[in-house]
Amino acid sequence: xxxxDAPIVVLDSGLGGLTVVQSIHRALPYxxxxxxxxxxxxxxGSKTAKVVTQFVRQIIEYLLPLAxxxxxxxxxxxxxxxxxxxxxxxxxxxxxxxxxxxxxAAITAAPGAAPVIGVIATEATVxxxxxxxxxxxxxxxxxxxxxxxxxxxxxxxxxxxAADPLVRMCLEQYLRxxxxxxPCALVLGCTHYPILRDLISxxxxxxxxxIDSADQSAQDVxxxxxxxxxxxxAEMDLAEMLRPAALPPxxxxxxxxxxxxxTDDSPRxxxxxxxxLGIAVRQPEVVLPDLLYAxxxxxxxxxxxx
Amino acid sequence: xxxxDAPIVVLDSGLGGLTVVQSIHRALPYxxxxxxxxxxxxxxGSKTAKVVTQFVRQIIEYLLPLAxxxxxxxxxxxxxxxxxxxxxxxxxxxxxxxxxxxxxAAITAAPGAAPVIGVIATEATVxxxxxxxxxxxxxxxxxxxxxxxxxxxxxxxxxxxAADPLVRMCLEQYLRxxxxxxPCALVLGCTHYPILRDLISxxxxxxxxxIDSADQSAQDVxxxxxxxxxxxxAEMDLAEMLRPAALPPxxxxxxxxxxxxxTDDSPRxxxxxxxxLGIAVRQPEVVLPDLLYAxxxxxxxxxxxx
Numbered sequence: 321x322x323x324x325d326a327p328i329v330v331l332d333s334g335l336g337g338l339t340v341v342q343s344i345h346r347a348l349p350y351x352x353x354x355x356x357x358x359x360x361x362x363x364x365g366s367k368t369a370k371v372v373t374q375f376v377r378q379i380i381e382y383l384l385p386l387a388x389x390x391x392x393x394x395x396x397x398x399x400x401x402x403x404x405x406x407x408x409x410x411x412x413x414x415x416x417x418x419x420x421x422x423x424x425a426a427i428t429a430a431p432g433a434a435p436v437i438g439v440i441a442t443e444a445t446v447x448x449x450x451x452x453x454x455x456x457x458x459x460x461x462x463x464x465x466x467x468x469x470x471x472x473x474x475x476x477x478x479x480x481x482a483a484d485p486l487v488r489m490c491l492e493q494y495l496r497x498x499x500x501x502x503p504c505a506l507v508l509g510c511t512h513y514p515i516l517r518d519l520i521s522x523x524x525x526x527x528x529x530x531i532d533s534a535d536q537s538a539q540d541v542x543x544x545x546x547x548x549x550x551x552x553x554a555e556m557d558l559a560e561m562l563r564p565a566a567l568p569p570x571x572x573x574x575x576x577x578x579x580x581x582x583t584d585d586s587p588r589x590x591x592x593x594x595x596x597l598g599i600a601v602r603q604p605e606v607v608l609p610d611l612l613y614a615x616x617x618x619x620x621x622x623x624x625x626x
Numbered sequence: 627x628x629x630x631d632a633p634i635v636v637l638d639s640g641l642g643g644l645t646v647v648q649s650i651h652r653a654l655p656y657x658x659x660x661x662x663x664x665x666x667x668x669x670x671g672s673k674t675a676k677v678v679t680q681f682v683r684q685i686i687e688y689l690l691p692l693a694x695x696x697x698x699x700x701x702x703x704x705x706x707x708x709x710x711x712x713x714x715x716x717x718x719x720x721x722x723x724x725x726x727x728x729x730x731a732a733i734t735a736a737p738g739a740a741p742v743i744g745v746i747a748t749e750a751t752v753x754x755x756x757x758x759x760x761x762x763x764x765x766x767x768x769x770x771x772x773x774x775x776x777x778x779x780x781x782x783x784x785x786x787x788a789a790d791p792l793v794r795m796c797l798e799q800y801l802r803x804x805x806x807x808x809p810c811a812l813v814l815g816c817t818h819y820p821i822l823r824d825l826i827s828x829x830x831x832x833x834x835x836x837i838d839s840a841d842q843s844a845q846d847v848x849x850x851x852x853x854x855x856x857x858x859x860a861e862m863d864l865a866e867m868l869r870p871a872a873l874p875p876x877x878x879x880x881x882x883x884x885x886x887x888x889t890d891d892s893p894r895x896x897x898x899x900x901x902x903l904g905i906a907v908r909q910p911e912v913v914l915p916d917l918l919y920a921x922x923x924x925x926x927x928x929x930x931x932x
Contacts (some may be wrong), residue, residue, distance in 0.1 A: 360677045361667050366783070371666045371890040374916055474780045477672070486795050493792060584677045610680055613919035 322389035324550045327352040327579075328541065329388040331379050334362035335477070335589065336511030337394030338596035340418065343538035344392070345577065348545070350552040353578050354386060360583035360609045363473055365442025365510070369401040372444070376402045378612040380410055389550050390541055391415045396422070396509050396533070397442050400450030414544060419445075421540045422507050422533030423454035427462070429529035430505040434461035438498040438528075441509030443468045451509055465501050469494045469510075476512045477592065482519035491516065491523055505529040515595060580604030583612070628695035630856045633658040633885075634847065635694040637685050640668035641783070641895065642817030643700030644902035646724065649844035650698070651883065654851070656858040659884050660692060666889035666915045669779055671748025671816070675707040678750070682708045684918040686716055695856045696847055697721045702728070702815050702839070703748050706756030720850060725751075727846045728813050728839030729760035733768070735835035736811040740767035744804040744834075747815030749774045757815055771807050775800045775816075782818045783898065788825035797822065797829055811835040821901060886910030889918070 328348075330341050334357050341355055356379050358364075364372050376398050380391060391413050393399045393406070399417025407415050426437050439451045446468040455462050471490055480487050498506065506528050508514055514532045521530050545551050578601075582589045586603040593601040634654075636647050640663045647661055662685050664670075670678050682704050686697060697719050699705045699712070705723025713721050732743050745757045752774040761768050777796055786793050804812065812834050814820055820838045827836045851857050884907075888895045892909040899907040 360673060362672075366668075366891075366894075367666060368891045371914065374914065470784050471777065471780055474777055478776050486792065486799060489792050489795060585672075585674045588672075608677065608680065610919060610922070613916060616916070 322387045322550070324389070324552050325352075326387050326389040326550075327354045328545075329354045329356065329380075329383050329386065329391045330394045331356040331358070331376065331383075331391070331398075332393075332395040332511065333357070333364040333375075333398065334359050335592050335596050336473070337392075338593055339511050339514045339532070339534045340392060340394035340537050341578065342597050343534040344541055347535075347538040347542050348551070349577070351577065354383065354388065355578065355580045355604075356383060356607075357580070357582045357589060357604070359585055359589060363442070364395060364397040364401075365444050365470065365473060367397075367444060369405075369444075369448070372398055373402040373405045376406055377409055378616055380406060380413070380415075382607065382612055382615050384410075388413065389548075390545060392537060392541060393417045394511055394534075394537070396450075396511060397444045400445045400448040414548070416537070416540055416544065418511065418533040418537045419450045419509075420454050421536035422509060422531060423451060423458065425533060425536040426455060426505045426507045426529075426531045427458050429531055430459075430462070432504075433459065434463065435459065435505065436463045436465065436501055436503045438495075438501070438503035438506040439464060439466045439509045440469045440472075440494060440498070440506065440513065441466065442473070443470050445509055451507060463501070465498050465503060466509075467494055467498050472516070473510065473512050476515050479592075479595075482516060487516065488519065488523075491520060495520070495523055499524060499528075503528055505531055507531045507533070509533075575599065575601075581607050583607055583609050628693045628856070630695070630858050631658075632693050632695040632856075633660045634851075635660045635662065635686075635689050635692065635697045636700045637662040637664070637682065637689075637697070637704075638699075638701040638817065639663070639670040639681075639704065640665050641898050641902050642779070643698075644899055645817050645820045645838070645840045646698060646700035646843050647884065648903050649840040650847055653841075653844040653848050654857070655883070657883065660689065660694065661884065661886045661910075662689060662913075663886070663888045663895060663910070665891055665895060669748070670701060670703040670707075671750050671776065671779060673703075673750060675711075675750075675754070678704055679708040679711045682712050683715055684922055686712060686719070686721075688913065688918055688921050690716075694719065695854075696851060698843060698847060699723045700817055700840075700843070702756075702817060703750045706747075706751045706754040720854070722843070722846055722850065724817065724839040724843045725756045725815075726760050727842035728815060728837060729757060730764065731837045731839060731842040732761060732811045732813045732835075733764050735837055736765075736768070736809075738810075739765065740769065741765065741811065742769045742771065742807055742809045744801075744807070744809035744812040745770060745772045745815045746775045746778075746800060746804070746812065746819065747772065748779070749776050751815055757813060769807070771804050771809060772815075773800055773804050778822070779816065779818050782821050785898075785901075788822060793822065794825065794829075797826060801826070801829055805830060805834075809834055811837055813837045813839070815839075881905065881907075887913050889913055889915050
């Protein structure tokens, strides 16, 4: 089994998972993180469980030689569609997602036995009902209003900001029917969305708690590694345990704690990554999709039916 | 070599290429068309030449047993990034794209030795400069203004229409800097965009010819098959040759002339396809990406560098 010096793997369809990397690094600054962004095949949010599970399986298989002590599926769509299947495929690994931590954080923020909770997410996450099931497992009478918001990822990846009137119009269109149901909390059910958190908070108003699963996911990893005795030793320092809530900014590059892989377009990733991570990132290594497949030992025989 | 009864293959990253299928069917109603939409890995517009070429190569390799008499890469991004490479890889096939026909149509519509021509397209198509090169090959003094419009594909795939104020705002934002240069033609450099053609025409005004490469691409296929003696015989009927410009509507399903494949989410394709094709489409057959790779005979050895 992987020891305390093994890395934490964080994987995502593209860039959004870097918001989770940032939270994990803040919570666990001594851990080594290996990030994998499947930029050749993103987005996952419009695709099916079968295909997304295939993609996630290939990535984990490829990174297996690193013997990670923990794997975080830092993509809501992949967590919703593929987590149970990949846990079965890799029983030797500790694998967690971001949906369950997000659901827990929403319940903490939403008082009462039957709170109204809004969720914005990709088409595939909404269709999976993963948030509804995760929230109602803890609060069976919660009313969960899910809304697919497929334009938000491309809007964020285009580099548009909260100052752009199109961004505001888009959010207002998506949020209006959710707000009509008077939720007390709104879950940002995609790891891209925290980039627009301030504008979303402004639109939903003070009465609605805006929940981002990144911080909760990082605490989840911290607890699990802690109880398994796998935290890196420096983490155990008393000074670290007393670290104030207001954290120092992450140091600039080089970042020996972070190693990134993508399946396409390393320069584009490096340019956009700083928006998600808040620090400059060097161009990651590229693992083209055919290498992922080759690694899976797929039998080459008679694939064409003609 | 493929005879006149062999099919025409039309491939695309997803759905947009169906606008080209519609034009080909109108120009050549007796031809069999096999459509392949790479819905598991769409969109191509934000990806690199290396990855897009890999994807297109796999699709053609998979469809080779059909011995197509013509292959149309009905995706501007794939035409811009992959066409020369796949022509080299498959010298036995007649392969054409949509950029060259679109460029020719723009020149026909834009008079003078130094016309100003606008092009809206995906990030990857703009970065490739394929339209600039194709237009200036015919009119070296043409001024070509390219604008990446990455939100248009997700806007169209979400099912938004011209009546939605967000669609108008988005188009106005994208088109304003292009219109400031006073173009006499605007090329819709992505096979999705004709869905918004009427609104685009309204925004750019009567002075700007709006060019959609689908019809021109269909004429290109017709000419090439004609001069190779590979048109299906019924096409040669005198009645057909005298067919009026105002064409009859396509018949409803079943459509024996059309066979579709996708790499993911057959029901979603069937639902959205009718918007692009103007007729109901049955759920296509699914070819998961791992079958495409298996078909490529990739050596399984030592892919992981760890």
